[in-house]
Amino acid sequence: MEKNAKKLLDKYIAGNCTPDEMTVIEDWYLQLPFEKEAPHHSLIESTSQEVWNRLSPRGKSVKMVIVKWLAIAASLVLCLSVGIYFVTQHYAAPLTAKTELKNILPGGNKAVLTLADGTVVNLDDAKNGQIADQSGIVIRKTKNGQLEYIIKEIPKATVKGSNTIATPRGGQYEVNLPDGTKVWLNAATTLKYPYAFAKNERLVELNGEAYFEVSKDRTRPFRVKTAVQTVEVLGTHFNINAYQDEAVVKTTLLEGAVKVSTPSASVNLHPGEQSLLNATSARLSLNARVDVDKEMAWKNNVFSFDNDDLQSIMRQISRWYDVDVVYQGKITSEKYVGEIPRNSNLAEVFEILELNHVHIDARGKVITVTGN
Incomplete structure (x- = not known):
């Protein structure tokens, strides 16, 4: 590991740091008091307790600090020159203990694409190019990891049948x-949709989250049907979060207009608004100031x-890293x-979460979160 502070910072800015070197830089900066200048050697001992107090929970809100490095590069040169030895010694044991977690990648x-005739195509393994031709509608996998449909000839008669694309935990995909x-x-x-x-109308069925x-x-109105609601649009940009393990189904509108309907209620959304559907009570409400x-x-x-x-955070982590959480x-x-x-x-x-008193252990693909 590079021990010279300036050289290590230059490596970080150039994107050439090893994972351990990145951790050293980020963990040290997370310990700095926000109101102070970068500390001199004489201040390290006097400020270390204050630093950890600032990282401890206060009331009902904890702030996870994510650093924008280019904006604080000059300060980092100063703090690293006096703090790098402290950080490498302080974090040596936790880093060694988390070797198994480092092997769990995002x-x-x-x-997986399931065609109307029952054919199953693993898109991870499929070669780029044409995958199928369904009555003149060609399905292709592009080189940048997309699935696209190209209409070469319009079907003369109504074509029946649906395709289904499913992402696993730890997966994502774009479909045209x-x-x-x-x-x-x-x-x-x-996502389930007719291939013609x-x-x-244009009706698709969604379970999970999609933009x-x-x-x-x-x-032809475009309709997205989930287990508990239907979203109707003509042409617009929106996001639906409809996971079955979430307590609320959220529909967020970015552009255009949509109508969200349940068997008992409906709401019209404008850009920057969000509908909230309680999965238990089926109550539909409007959030007019969504982030x-x-x-x-x-x-x-x-x-x-x-x-x-x-x-809530761990559910997102579970889906993206394909791990189970207990x-x-x-x-x-x-x-x-x-x-x-x-x-x-x-x-x-988890290094970031543990700074906020979240204690975890890993055994294979099972993550155990331990409370105080």
Whole structure:
């Protein structure tokens, strides 16, 4: 490991650090008091307790600090020169203990396509290019990990049958439907759709989370049906989070207009608004001031938390890293705020969470979270 502070910082900015070197830089910065300048050698001992106090839970809110490195590079040169030995010694044991977690990598483009005739195609293994031809509609896998439909000839008669694309835990995928609609699927998500849409509507079924950019067609409304609601649009951009293990189904509108309906109620959304459907009571409500960036963070390859509880965070981690989570003891009710890149390995994610008194252990693909 590079021990010269300036050289290590230069490696970090250039993107050439090893995982351990990245951890040294990030963990040291997380210990700095926010109101102070970068500490001199004489201040390390006097500020160390204050640092850890700032990282401890206060009341019902805990802040996970995610650093934007270019903005604080100059300060880091100073703090690393006096702090690197302390950090490497302080974190040597935890890093060794988390070797197994480092082997659990983030998800990627993984999905299984089931055609109307029952043919199953593992898109991870399928070669780029044409996969199938369904009555003149060609299905292709592109080199950048997308599934696209190309209409070579319009079917002369109504074509029946549906295709299903399913992402596993630890998977995501983008689909370009026959009408030009683009759909991004999050992990553990299933989308069912006809390979040729009807003349009067475009109906798809969703279980999980997906972001839609619907191609405009005023003669054929686009409808997304989940287990408890239906979203109707003509052409718009929106996100639906409809996992069965979540207490609320959330539909977030970015552009255009949508109508969200249940058997007993409906609500019209405008850009920047979100519908909330309680899965237990079936109560449908409107959030007129939603944080759109937070709802779309997954598509931008980020975990974003804003007053989320630990179990909600762990459900997201479970889906993306394909791990099972169990709990022992009294689990904290603290709320978390912050962002974590989704391309981090699992050890890096938990190093941040453990700074906020989340204690974990790993045995294979089972993660045990222990309360205080």
